[in-house]
Amino acid sequence: MRVLVVGGAGYVGSHTVRLLNSLNHDVWVYDNLSRGHVESVPRERFIQGNLTDRSLLMQVMLDKEIEAVMHFAAFALVGESVQHPAMYYQNNVTATFELLEAMRSVGVWRFVFSSTTATYGQPDKMPIREDTPQNPINPYGFTKLVVERALRDYATAYGFGVAALRYFNASGASADGSIGEDHDPESHLIPIVLQVALGQRDAIQVFGNDYPTEDGTCVRDYIHVEDLATAHLAALEKLKPGSVLEMNLGTGVGHSVLQVIEACRKVTAHPIPAIFADRRPGDPACLIADSSLAQKTLGWTPKYVAIDSIVETAWNWHKTHPRGYATK
Numbered sequence: 001m002r003v004l005v006v007g008g009a010g011y012v013g014s015h016t017v018r019l020l021n022s023l024n025h026d027v028w029v030y031d032n033l034s035r036g037h038v039e040s041v042p043r044e045r046f047i048q049g050n051l052t053d054r055s056l057l058m059q060v061m062l063d064k065e066i067e068a069v070m071h072f073a074a075f076a077l078v079g080e081s082v083q084h085p086a087m088y089y090q091n092n093v094t095a096t097f098e099l100l101e102a103m104r105s106v107g108v109w110r111f112v113f114s115s116t117t118a119t120y121g122q123p124d125k126m127p128i129r130e131d132t133p134q135n136p137i138n139p140y141g142f143t144k145l146v147v148e149r150a151l152r153d154y155a156t157a158y159g160f161g162v163a164a165l166r167y168f169n170a171s172g173a174s175a176d177g178s179i180g181e182d183h184d185p186e187s188h189l190i191p192i193v194l195q196v197a198l199g200q201r202d203a204i205q206v207f208g209n210d211y212p213t214e215d216g217t218c219v220r221d222y223i224h225v226e227d228l229a230t231a232h233l234a235a236l237e238k239l240k241p242g243s244v245l246e247m248n249l250g251t252g253v254g255h256s257v258l259q260v261i262e263a264c265r266k267v268t269a270h271p272i273p274a275i276f277a278d279r280r281p282g283d284p285a286c287l288i289a290d291s292s293l294a295q296k297t298l299g300w301t302p303k304y305v306a307i308d309s310i311v312e313t314a315w316n317w318h319k320t321h322p323r324g325y326a327t328k
Helices: 011-024 054-063 078-083 085-106 140-156 191-196 225-238 257-268 292-298 307-318
Strands: 002-006 026-031 044-050 068-071 110-116 161-167 169-171 203-206 223-225 246-247 274-275
Touching: 002 011, 011 026, 026 054, 054 085, 054 203, 068 085, 068 225, 068 246, 078 085, 085 140, 110 140, 110 225, 140 161, 140 246, 161 225, 191 246, 191 257, 191 307, 203 246, 203 257, 223 225, 223 307, 225 246, 225 292, 246 292, 257 307
Parallel strands: 002 026, 002 068, 026 044, 068 110, 110 161, 161 246, 169 223, 203 274
Antiparallel strands: none
């Protein structure tokens, strides 16, 4: 299939591009490189551009005879979304509508959307199912929910086939350690802990140890980036005109902050000191996915469930790329 991957030079996008290429799909990457890395994708398949440039998007889709679009080009920092909501509404909502309208203009109707558990806010019950009420508590989560609702309408009115895949905590790196996570600033727990092992931080700060969990620290569902990629491909292959797929992507297994730190100590053989600090406002105690719908509908099963195996792939990347793609 001829696929345009927007935001394909980012973390999850680049791993999905690699999977599609390995299966001989005709893949083009469209990214403005505001947060992505051109080193993570084949240069001969890279097109630099903004999602707000509808004419360029239409030209690319026509010239490359694109049949489907995967959309990863969102800003995804919760704190930043609170401080700069206008930036998030412009990029995550307005720019996405430009993309959808470009698709509609040229007759491309398959669309796979990178969504998030942040659309649920702070649910009372675990695990989180797709029928759990979606009550986002920050602009980031709300921008993703706005697009999800719009996709339903595009499916009904225009015959789009759409999939909204709600990630839990994306983690890990490619099995061969050649591409991985490189954010600035870094906000994900595993790479921050590994920065301590690399000597880039003195200690890892743990925000809160008085949550109602087994060890008092927050619990999250860590889903490997390559498992996310396989789910995107499986969703793409299921799309039909007018179809709407909305599902969670997680392992169904929760790991606490302290468990993640201990896994990093084990994998890296470094002590990794931890310092406890006050809770951060808005951090839910526990977020765990029920991904049975995705497993049943897509025939998809996460390959990486054990936290040690997820951390091991991340460490293979970070120890050989301590400054991310800048080391190349």
